[in-house]
Amino acid sequence: MVKIVIDAGHGVLTPGKQTPDGEKEWMFNNEVLLAVQAKLKIYDKVELLRVDDPTGKIDVPLKIRTDHSNAWKADVYLSFHHNANTGVWGDWGGVETYTFEGNGSNSKADKLAKLIQPRLVRAMGLRDRGVRKKNLHVLRETKMPAVLIEGGFMDSRTDIEALRNPQRLKAQGEAIAEAVIAYYQLKKKSSTTSTINASKTFRLVTGTFLSKEDAEVSADRLRKQHGWTVYVKEES
Numbered sequence: 001m002v003k004i005v006i007d008a009g010h011g012v013l014t015p016g017k018q019t020p021d022g023e024k025e026w027m028f029n030n031e032v033l034l035a036v037q038a039k040l041k042i043y044d045k046v047e048l049l050r051v052d053d054p055t056g057k058i059d060v061p062l063k064i065r066t067d068h069s070n071a072w073k074a075d076v077y078l079s080f081h082h083n084a085n086t087g088v089w090g091d092w093g094g095v096e097t098y099t100f101e102g103n104g105s106n107s108k109a110d111k112l113a114k115l116i117q118p119r120l121v122r123a124m125g126l127r128d129r130g131v132r133k134k135n136l137h138v139l140r141e142t143k144m145p146a147v148l149i150e151g152g153f154m155d156s157r158t159d160i161e162a163l164r165n166p167q168r169l170k171a172q173g174e175a176i177a178e179a180v181i182a183y184y185q186l187k188k189k190s191s192t193t194s195t196i197n198a199s200k201t202f203r204l205v206t207g208t209f210l211s212k213e214d215a216e217v218s219a220d221r222l223r224k225q226h227g228w229t230v231y232v233k234e235e236s
């Protein structure tokens, strides 16, 4: 079993973490996380733990994120971010993957980062700023290999086009997942392939509500927490 922590950096309302037009960093990070999650879920022997707030409302403190990951005995920690330089529009840009710079730095994280970075560059179509090292909390305080991905600059006139494109963010998440799949040589779940071709299907029913609003609120919660496709069906 490979235990993987996924972490969309910050929360929606974290001060300063936004584009010059006010789009929130967490929203971009969350799109990437959901794509990573969707892709890895169809692989065998993978367990995922999400350590940010899936609604984005709470900026879960970094210590709680890393303590939880250490207690869970994760094998790897993936943190998704988007960069800012000055906070006003400029011509800088590019993507980078970080590992810890200090003594605790480990070669496993570096190897994974080297698998992520070229895939990230291809997925986003942005400048390659390379694999870099930095002393960041989630890289330093995690007992497992940890990488932090900066998938483009929120205050870049060039990068913002990619960040505003949901397909690009999805491709970014899939690229990161593919690097993890390559690193751990993960195999697809056999049940996934066999049920896709099956003539029988099984529908998951979760609850009955007396108002459409209540049903929609619960459906939304499932979508956000699990990345599932959930819809509300009226029955009389």
Ligand SMILES: [Zn+2]
Binding pocket: 009, 010, 017, 025, 080, 081, 082, 083
């Ligand atoms: Zn960030």
